[in-house]
Amino acid sequence: MSLEARGVTAGYGxxxxxxxxxxxxxxxxxxxxxxxxxxxxxxxxxxLTRRLPLRAGHVLLDDRELDRWPRLALARALAVVPQTATLxxxxxxxxxxxxxxxxxxxxxxxxxxxxxxxxxxxxxHTDTRHLRDRSAEELSGGERQxxxLARALAxxxxxxxxxxxxxxxxxxxxxxxLTLTRHEVARGLGALVVLHDLNLAAxxxxxxxxxxxxxxxxxxxxxxxxTAPLVRRVFGEGxxxxxxxxxxxxxxxxxxx
Ligand code: ADP
Numbered sequence: 001m002s003l004e005a006r007g008v009t010a011g012y013g014x015x016x017x018x019x020x021x022x023x024x025x026x027x028x029x030x031x032x033x034x035x036x037x038x039x040x041x042x043x044x045x046x047x048l049t050r051r052l053p054l055r056a057g058h059v060l061l062d063d064r065e066l067d068r069w070p071r072l073a074l075a076r077a078l079a080v081v082p083q084t085a086t087l088x089x090x091x092x093x094x095x096x097x098x099x100x101x102x103x104x105x106x107x108x109x110x111x112x113x114x115x116x117x118x119x120x121x122x123x124x125h126t127d128t129r130h131l132r133d134r135s136a137e138e139l140s141g142g143e144r145q146x147x148x149l150a151r152a153l154a155x156x157x158x159x160x161x162x163x164x165x166x167x168x169x170x171x172x173x174x175x176x177x178l179t180l181t182r183h184e185v186a187r188g189l190g191a192l193v194v195l196h197d198l199n200l201a202a203x204x205x206x207x208x209x210x211x212x213x214x215x216x217x218x219x220x221x222x223x224x225x226x227t228a229p230l231v232r233r234v235f236g237e238g239x240x241x242x243x244x245x246x247x248x249x250x251x252x253x254x255x256x257x
Contacts, residue, residue: 007057032205079157100154141168
């Protein structure tokens with residue numbers, strides 16, 4: 001499934017925060033959105049998922065305007081892991097992950113074998129099975145983040161949007177989460193992921209789009225995009241970019257070094 005923003009402008013109150021953004025994700029592709037704080041990354045994700053109305057432009061899912069998708073078909077196809085996902089209190093982890101199946105189930109119908117398999121698979125692949133009987137309130141930030149991902153994966157979406165999914169995760173789980181997502185991407189999932197860590201983004205994603213002050217200022221492979229002039233212009237002078245095999249390595253530069 002493909003997702004495409006064409007000339008998307010969106011914002012809040014009197015301000016356009018995102019201006020004329022063009023971004024496309026094809027099936028079997030993982031695209032990283034990078035950019036400094038306040039650049040408009042979360043706003044782009046909101047515009048791409050109808051949580052924020054467009055002021056100009058189009059969002060197309062499989063070449064059809066998002067607004068023209070029936071609600072249920074859209075709920076099955078598209079999964080979003082927001083930056084601050086709230087998990088409703090009073091449920092066990094297994095119940096929360098099973099909520100990912102809601103768009104596939106008829107009202108009041110018991111879970112099918114397919115539902116149970118999807119939940120079981122998601123628990124295994126996010127290393128949350130051992131938490132299945134715990135309630136979400138008892139979990140650490142990183143555990144909660146994995147449960148939110150498990151819920152999204154249990155949905156078996158065809159397009160996955162992730163807003164800084166690695167924020168609360170240690171390095172091992174950051175790599176595991178992106179490796180798991182890549183595994184699904186290799187099977188045809190499309191993924192758009194907002195990432196803070198440029199080196200992680202460079203290694204995990206097929207392509208990167210750089211947002212700066214609400215505009216997409218560069219798009220392409222990591223080595224096309226993460227050039228020293230662009231990285232300094234967008235993120236400031238305190239960085240250096242070194243070649244590292246196929247992908248550049250972005251490092252902080254401290255006074256005089
Ligand atoms: P990023 O995800 O790149 O950090 P955001 O998309 O969250 O950036 O924010 C872009 C700009 O929009 C910021 O200036 C932010 O203050 C503003 N903004 C974000 N959300 C809202 C909102 N709900 N109401 C008003 N302004 C907002």
